[in-house]
Amino acid sequence: MASITFSQVTKRFPGADRPAVDTVSFTVPADEICMLLGTSGSGKTTLLRMVNRLGDPTSGQVLIDGVPTTEQDPIHLRRGIGYVIQQVGLFPHLTVEDNVRLVPSITGEPAAKSRPRVEALLRLVGLPPAEYRRRYPSQLSGGQAQRVGLARALAADPAILLMDEPFGSLDAITRGRMQQELLRMQQELHKTILFVTHDVDEALTLGDRIAVLAEGRLVQVGTPVELLATPANAFVRRLMGADSIVRQFEYLPVTLALDAAGVRPHAAESITADTTLLEALLRLIQSEQPALVVEEAGRPIGHVTLGSISRSVRRHRSGVQA
Numbered sequence: 001m002a003s004i005t006f007s008q009v010t011k012r013f014p015g016a017d018r019p020a021v022d023t024v025s026f027t028v029p030a031d032e033i034c035m036l037l038g039t040s041g042s043g044k045t046t047l048l049r050m051v052n053r054l055g056d057p058t059s060g061q062v063l064i065d066g067v068p069t070t071e072q073d074p075i076h077l078r079r080g081i082g083y084v085i086q087q088v089g090l091f092p093h094l095t096v097e098d099n100v101r102l103v104p105s106i107t108g109e110p111a112a113k114s115r116p117r118v119e120a121l122l123r124l125v126g127l128p129p130a131e132y133r134r135r136y137p138s139q140l141s142g143g144q145a146q147r148v149g150l151a152r153a154l155a156a157d158p159a160i161l162l163m164d165e166p167f168g169s170l171d172a173i174t175r176g177r178m179q180q181e182l183l184r185m186q187q188e189l190h191k192t193i194l195f196v197t198h199d200v201d202e203a204l205t206l207g208d209r210i211a212v213l214a215e216g217r218l219v220q221v222g223t224p225v226e227l228l229a230t231p232a233n234a235f236v237r238r239l240m241g242a243d244s245i246v247r248q249f250e251y252l253p254v255t256l257a258l259d260a261a262g263v264r265p266h267a268a269e270s271i272t273a274d275t276t277l278l279e280a281l282l283r284l285i286q287s288e289q290p291a292l293v294v295e296e297a298g299r300p301i302g303h304v305t306l307g308s309i310s311r312s313v314r315r316h317r318s319g320v321q322a
């Protein structure tokens with residue numbers, strides 16, 4: 001468990017005409033995935049690297065569980081923080097197993113003792129140890145190398161994981177698979193994850209929360225639904241593609257489209273409140289009748305129809321443009 005707080009964090013590089021990170025304040029709650037989203041040069045990497053003290057703020061503070069990082073020894077601090085970047089940086093002359101073990105061995109654990117843990121980590125990231133542990137990095141695909149990098153970052157069981165465009169160099173299909181794997185792992189691991197991306201779909205897919213950066217400033221931080229449904233300004237709306245019907249259907253929940261007439265308990269179909277508008281729409285087209293929307297516990301909270309979905313999208317679009 002560890003929360004990360006940025007308090008008025010500013011970073012100026014010598015000679016630059018504006019700060020790379022400019023008075024950024026927000027908190028990443030423990031156990032959440034927070035995405036840092038922004039175009040190239042917006043300060044995402046600079047902000048991320050201040051968490052594990054690869055750079056310190058010019059002013060302001062980064063706090064982990066309320067303790068300023070500058071009060072902690074960088075080496076000790078980094079042991080509790082996993083760091084995954086796009087260039088995986090595996091050692092080419094070491095096997096997969098030895099690459100993953102690198103962290104425990106540095107901290108003084110004998111190989112025999114770390115073996116079960118290394119094997120568990122490889123299984124966790126989807127690489128059966130029998131097949132992969134003796135391979136060398138040159139015998140891995142890009143996606144497999146990225147998995148080894150992730151296993152290595154997890155080896156010391158850090159509470160925090162920093163990920164800087166880790167899937168950026170992978171093809172779209174592999175990237176999608178890695179994203180789903182990360183979500184699956186997170187259900188088990190409950191790490192606090194700060195994840196840099198410039199890809200809006202990646203941010204929407206992975207983020208419990210998304211922090212949008214532009215020119216070093218924090219423009220908005222919120223859940224995916226908040227950013228899509230109530231973008232703070234025109235920039236966020238354009239960036240998120242909040243005007244795109246397809247985006248809305250893919251990511252917004254059906255609860256935004258409940259019919260004004262309230263609960264009609266006799267609807268034949270029921271769908272759960274976390275269903276996306278897209279899934280709901282497909283179900284309604286198939287069944288040709290209204291569906292009951294129920295909470296997780298089964299309590300009905302309303303119903304949806306093709307009409308109520310289309311009205312909610314129209315309402316939303318005009319609301320956003322107002």
Ligand SMILES: Nc1ncnc2c1ncn2[C@@H]1O[C@H](COP(=O)(O)OP(=O)(O)O)[C@@H](O)[C@H]1O
Pocket residue numbers: 013014016020038039040041042043044045046047
């Ligand atoms: N070590 C550095 N020295 C000088 N300027 C830097 C350094 N690192 C980053 N910058 C500048 O800071 C700004 C933000 O960079 P960065 O954090 O890498 O952006 P992003 O990760 O969002 O693409 C850019 O203008 C970049 O040129």
Ligand SMILES: [Mg+2]
Pocket residue numbers: 044045046196
């Ligand atoms: Mg970057």
